[in-house]
Amino acid sequence: MASDADQQIPEQQSTGPAPGQGRRKPRIVIVGGGHVGLTVAMRLQKQLEPGEARITVIDPQSHMTYQPFLPEAAAGSIEPRHIVVPLRQTLRRSEVLTAQVTCIDHGKRELTATLADGTEEHVTFDVLVVVPGSVSKALPIPGLSERGVGFKTIGEAIYLRNHVLSRLDIAASTSDATLRRRLLTFVFIGGGYAGIEAMAELESMSREAVRSYRTLDTGDMRWILIEATGRIMPEVSAPMGEYTRRRLEERGIEVKTDTTAKSLTGGHVVLSDGDEFDADTIAWTAGVKPHPMLEDSDLPRDGRGRVECTPKLQVRGTEDVFAAGDCAAVPDLTSDDADALCSPSAQHAVRQARVLADNVVASLRGHELRDYRHRHAGSVAGLGLFQGAAEVYGIKLKGLPAWLLHRVYHLAKLPTLRLKARILGDWLMELPLSRQTVALGELHDPRAEFVRAANTRGLPSEHGRAG
Incomplete structure (x- = not known):
């Protein structure tokens, strides 16, 4: 495959032996440009000597989305463009290929990628990093595919806000x-x-927006949270989960635990507890699954479809393939259970990315690889403007302190200084000025007005002109 990466990475000028001198530069291919893939690529760019290796990042999107800030982007507290990182602008010493990987053949050290125009390209590798992340895990519920909206991408977040x-x-x-x-x-x-x-x-945003309508009141809205298990927020302790539930219910949000959706056909919601009602907004956030691309690979996977890894983040049975994040089954060395695996959380994923990058560099230089070991520090969650819940190293925070910790923690974890500055600016502007709560429907159907005008004037359609 033709690449401009070699032109972007100047060869090392030295009178002594340079890394990779006298042989072909090894190619590191990173499948996935999400938070893990971006972190790996940035760390490799920093640690590898110029000319030591060639880095290629492959992802269907040309940007990384910082997902923990999706709710605030949906609510209008953050400009949506400020939570995405352009891959090409950030990874200047890497090659970025906008394509979907459809097959991985480790035996041939080759993968197949489908470009936007539908053509296929075969990419060879010396070291493979598999970090495609996860996708929404949909269940066979009648009406879900027609009425449900996920919440994993910037497009879904903007759509839900406008909707x-x-x-x-x-x-x-x-x-x-x-x-x-x-x-x-x-x-x-x-x-x-x-x-x-x-x-x-979104409920906090809507509560603020309703004040502008003379014919509406906050009591007219009905917000319903449905959870199949016996508690919400399993990421924190049971008392913190119960606190979160109480806070939501105080705002009029109905929290239904031990409840499942039986049917969503036509927007008519039928629940397992016997409740039935009509709803025009159905958001699906009931879990994720490893990227389906992994199904067409010869890499070992566990019962949940995740790539099996060693503590060194190498794919089991290989020395040149690494994996991390939601798609990887990584042993949890901090647990007393020998079979315990790291949870699919952002906290583990980013820390795994750093160790993975270090191990890739070590493997290229013939050094010893280190194990991934991290004890879960806790969790923070925002519950709307000035409200939050957090549990960090056993310390429980509620309300405003938890909300502030949530913002500070994720601001610190953003990958670039440019994004940190832009988001901090959004927050500071939000203090004296209220959020803009206006729907921009044309974002989702930009040609609607034009088509309507064309039809009104009797202009021929494409079919008419073709005839």
Whole structure:
């Protein structure tokens, strides 16, 4: 494959033997440009000598999204562009290929990538880093694929924001009580961090937006959180989970545990507890699964579809393939259970990325690799403006202190100084100025007005012109 990476990485000028001198530069291919893949690539760029190796990052998107800030971007506290990192702009010493990996053949040291135009390209590697992350784990619930919206991408977050606000606009303009009740019913399925933070931020935004409508009141809205297990927020202790539940219920949010959705057909929600109602907004945040791309590979995987790894983050049975993050089954060396694996959390993923990059460098230089070992420090969650819940090293924080810790922690974890400055600016501007709560529906259908105008004037369609 042609690459400009060699031109971007100047050869080392030295009278002594340079790394890689007299032989072909080894190629490191990173599958996945998310938080883990970006962290690995940035660390490799920093640690590798110029000309020591060639780095290629492959991802369907040309940017990385910092997912912990998706709820705030959806609520309007952060400009959506400020939570994405352009890969090419950040990885100037790496080659970035915008494509979807469809097959990994470790035996041939080759993978197949499908470009945006549909053509396939075969990419060879010397060292492979498999970090494609995860995708939403949908269940075979009738109506879910037609009515449900996930919450893992910037596009989904922006869509939900506009969708929720547009429901308020329509509800304020109709005298149909049944339609209004449907429009103002918002359902989130999944009581983990993703679901609770997304719902809490959007409910907080909607509560603020309703003040601008003379015909609407906060009591007109119905927000429902559905969780299949007996508690919400399993990432924290049971008391902190119960505290979060109480805070949500104090805001009028219905929290239904030990409950599943049986049907969502046509927006008519049928729950296992017998409750039935109509809803125009259904968000699905009930878990994730490893990227399906891994199914077409010859790498060993466990029963949940994750790549089996050693404590050194090498894929089991290989020396030249590494994995980390949501798609990797990594032994938890801090647990007393010999079979324990690291949880699929952002905290583990980013720390694994650093060790993985160090081990790749060590393997290229013939040095000893080190094990990944990290005891879970705790969790922080934002529950809307000025509200939060946190449990860090056994210390429990609630309300404003937890909300501040949530913001400070994630601001520190952002990968570039540029993003840190932009997001800090967004927060400072939010203090004296209220959030803009307006739906921009044309973002999702930009040609609607043009098509309507063209049809009104009787302009020929593409089919008419073709005929």
